[in-house]
Amino acid sequence: MEKLLEVKNLEVSFQTYGGTVKAVRGVSFDLHKGETLAIVGESGSGKSVTSQSIMKLIPMPPGRISGGQILLSGEDIVPKTEKQMEKIRGKEISMIFQDPMTSLNPTMRVGTQIMEVLIKHQNMSKTDAKNRAIELLRLVGIPMPEKRVNQYPHEFSGGMRQRAMIAIALAANPKLLIADEPTTALDVTIQAQILELMKDLQNKMDTSIIFITHDLGVVANVADRVAVMYAGQIVEMGTVDEIFYDPRHPYTWGLLASMPSLENDEKAELAAIPGTPPDLTDPPKGDAFAARNQYALAIDFEEEPPMFQISETHFAKTWLLHPDAPKVEPPEAVKKRMRQLSSTFEKPVVVKEGK
Amino acid sequence: MAEKLLEIKNLKQHFNVGRPNMVKAVDGITFDIYKGETLGLVGESGCGKSTTGRTIIRLYDATDGQVLFEGEDVHGKKSAKELKKFNRKMQMIFQDPYASLNPRMTVADIIAEGIDIHGLAKSKKERMERVYELLDTVGLNKEHANRYPHEFSGGQRQRIGIARALAVDPDFIIADEPISALDVSIQAQVVNLMKKLQREKGLTYLFIAHDLSMVKYISDRIGVMYFGKLVELAPAEDLYNNPMHPYTQSLLSAIPLPDPETERTRRRKSYDPAVHNYADNEKLEMREITPGHFVYCSEKEYNELKAKYAK
Numbered sequence: 001m002e003k004l005l006e007v008k009n010l011e012v013s014f015q016t017y018g019g020t021v022k023a024v025r026g027v028s029f030d031l032h033k034g035e036t037l038a039i040v041g042e043s044g045s046g047k048s049v050t051s052q053s054i055m056k057l058i059p060m061p062p063g064r065i066s067g068g069q070i071l072l073s074g075e076d077i078v079p080k081t082e083k084q085m086e087k088i089r090g091k092e093i094s095m096i097f098q099d100p101m102t103s104l105n106p107t108m109r110v111g112t113q114i115m116e117v118l119i120k121h122q123n124m125s126k127t128d129a130k131n132r133a134i135e136l137l138r139l140v141g142i143p144m145p146e147k148r149v150n151q152y153p154h155e156f157s158g159g160m161r162q163r164a165m166i167a168i169a170l171a172a173n174p175k176l177l178i179a180d181e182p183t184t185a186l187d188v189t190i191q192a193q194i195l196e197l198m199k200d201l202q203n204k205m206d207t208s209i210i211f212i213t214h215d216l217g218v219v220a221n222v223a224d225r226v227a228v229m230y231a232g233q234i235v236e237m238g239t240v241d242e243i244f245y246d247p248r249h250p251y252t253w254g255l256l257a258s259m260p261s262l263e264n265d266e267k268a269e270l271a272a273i274p275g276t277p278p279d280l281t282d283p284p285k286g287d288a289f290a291a292r293n294q295y296a297l298a299i300d301f302e303e304e305p306p307m308f309q310i311s312e313t314h315f316a317k318t319w320l321l322h323p324d325a326p327k328v329e330p331p332e333a334v335k336k337r338m339r340q341l342s343s344t345f346e347k348p349v350v351v352k353e354g355k
Numbered sequence: 356m357a358e359k360l361l362e363i364k365n366l367k368q369h370f371n372v373g374r375p376n377m378v379k380a381v382d383g384i385t386f387d388i389y390k391g392e393t394l395g396l397v398g399e400s401g402c403g404k405s406t407t408g409r410t411i412i413r414l415y416d417a418t419d420g421q422v423l424f425e426g427e428d429v430h431g432k433k434s435a436k437e438l439k440k441f442n443r444k445m446q447m448i449f450q451d452p453y454a455s456l457n458p459r460m461t462v463a464d465i466i467a468e469g470i471d472i473h474g475l476a477k478s479k480k481e482r483m484e485r486v487y488e489l490l491d492t493v494g495l496n497k498e499h500a501n502r503y504p505h506e507f508s509g510g511q512r513q514r515i516g517i518a519r520a521l522a523v524d525p526d527f528i529i530a531d532e533p534i535s536a537l538d539v540s541i542q543a544q545v546v547n548l549m550k551k552l553q554r555e556k557g558l559t560y561l562f563i564a565h566d567l568s569m570v571k572y573i574s575d576r577i578g579v580m581y582f583g584k585l586v587e588l589a590p591a592e593d594l595y596n597n598p599m600h601p602y603t604q605s606l607l608s609a610i611p612l613p614d615p616e617t618e619r620t621r622r623r624k625s626y627d628p629a630v631h632n633y634a635d636n637e638k639l640e641m642r643e644i645t646p647g648h649f650v651y652c653s654e655k656e657y658n659e660l661k662a663k664y665a666k
Contacts, residue, residue, distance in 0.1 A: 042538035042539065042540055042541070043509075187399040187565060188565065188567065188606065188609040188610055188611075189399060189605065189606060189625075189626075190399075191611070192611070196623070215539075215611065216613035217568075218611050219613070220611060220613050220614055220615045220617075220618045221611045240615045241615055244614060245615075254540060255539060255540060258539055258542070258543035259539065259568065259613055260568050260569060260571065260572035269547055269550070270543040270547055270572070271543065272540065273543070273544075276510065276511075276541070337614070
């Protein structure tokens with residue numbers, strides 16, 4: 001499959017009064033055409049900063065891309081100027097934000113907000129753009145688009161606004177769509193509709209999607225591949241089956257075990273991950289997760305673990321995969337979901353270059 | 356089952372009464388809450404679940420209906436003294452741990468506010484000891500007492516909110532989406548804390564949320580609300596295994612589960628209120644289909660459901 005996006009060793013930091021916050025610390029991944037990559041992690045793990053860096057939306061200063069490359073169709077966008085980025089934003093890459101209440105302009109008609117993209121990026125005439133806007137609203141499932149196109153955002157419900165956002169994002173047929181928690185503010189029933197809509201549109205337009213969320217249920221629903229982020233780094237990455245049925249990193253175990261399952265009838269205590277994420281002005285030595293990790297080894301506090309490869313597509317950054325590491329049992333709730341996957345290598349392999 | 360702590364009878368909360376934009380946020384709901392149980396209340400935003408909670412604790416004055424706490428009506432005329440007594444027994448934990456703590460008060464003052472109002476501490480020393488004890492109960496430590504809310508993370512703030520609610524030794528706590536604003540790994544910590552406190556202090560909870568998997572985990576019984584009405588009320592297990600009202604079925608079918616295989620084969624049901632096809636003269640009310648399992652339905656539906664589920 002063709003690679004659309006390659007992020008190589010990305011580092012992003014912010015200058016604050018408290019010191020430099022290293023929000024993203026060496027993140028690498030790639031994204032194929034038509035694929036959905038979900039990035040999960042808690043607030044402050046760097047998932048939103050990573051995605052905003054791809055669009056170069058982080059405020060600079062205080063933010064700074066201090067290292068690495070972002071290759072979009074083979075071309076590095078890190079050195080690009082603001083003017084050049086304007087041609088890319090909305091056209092090549094577009095974004096759906098978490099809060100549809102604040103990300104639409106309340107003083108502009110919804111139709112005008114869609115037309116703006118079309119007129120700017122596709123040089124359409126006003127009438128053509130308006131017709132296309134109506135078509136797009138119909139595409140995202142808004143009833144009576146001819147009427148809706150002339151309405152203001154406050155006349156739309158939350159779910160409808162998010163649909164309008166998606167229509168704006170897709171107006172110029174972008175190759176890459178970044179969805180930053182697009183359903184978090186919505187009700188489950190509306191969430192299900194929006195997820196179905198996104199999948200449907202992806203099939204039609206062959207867009208790649210980076211989907212940022214902390215809801216593992218949503219991840220299981222939409223993702224082809226999953227990257228788990230912790231303290232500015234990707235700690236585990238694999239196909240959706242590998243992450244849910246054969247997780248290897250203790251943080252991924254923790255996330256999976258802390259969710260109550262619907263089928264589970266027992267009322268045992270939830271396996272919470274103790275403590276809080278580390279302060280990234282001064283990232284801890286060794287493995288950033290060590291202090292909250294019940295499986296932490298002595299070396300975790302000394303040296304940062306390398307990335308191990310478990311299958312063609314599955315990577316995890318934990319010393320537990322080292323041949324000399326003691327064998328550990330994942331928590332009960334995780335053991336229940338473990339399966340033997342055919343693609344797994346016999347032994348984990350250390351990946352030399354920072355993957 | 357145990358004795359009733361709270362009886363809610365035909366509670367109505369309408370806003371903008373008499374004007375054309377009147378909203379029937381809560382439209383005649385009836386249920387009981389038993390001592391020591393957790394009752395979960397779920398539904399979409401705007402269905403009236405938060406309004407129900409806020410009306411029960413009298414943050415709003417009810418338009419109609421009764422809330423009986425240990426047999427005593429909460430609404431209606433009350434002297435300041437009576438209200439105070441009542442406020443001690445019922446406390447609330449709010450959704451947004453950022454907005455619900457006064458940013459200009461120290462944690463100690465926030466927690467001790469209830470202690471001061473109700474005169475529960477005789478000396479300064481006793482007051483501080485009580486604060487330390489509460490901080491310890493919710494998993495924070497002494498040093499936190501003199502800090503301000505902005506110095507804490509979301510999960511820690513929610514713990515402060517819980518400590519504040521516990522300060523006056525209440526019997527009943529209304530938790531309005533207490534974990535929605537928190538990260539997954541922190542949600543479990545707060546839920547575990549709430550369960551622990553319930554075991555130790557025999558608390559009764561009304562747990563309002565839209566995250567159904569968490570509600571099922573924490574609740575003994577669950578009520579489902581739709582447009583200001585309670586449409587189904589059942590023991591938690593029973594509701595998940597045998598959802599009877601079509602709205603509950605649609606709600607359950609929409610929850611994404613952390614399992615890729617079930618997600619690939621998911622079939623979502625949608626709810627259309629027209630399926631009921633109620634005639635004008637049909638009387639709609641909560642009817643018990645199987646023991647403890649109530650559904651809001653007409654006589655005709657009742658007979659159908661009864662035939663289908665009660666064997």
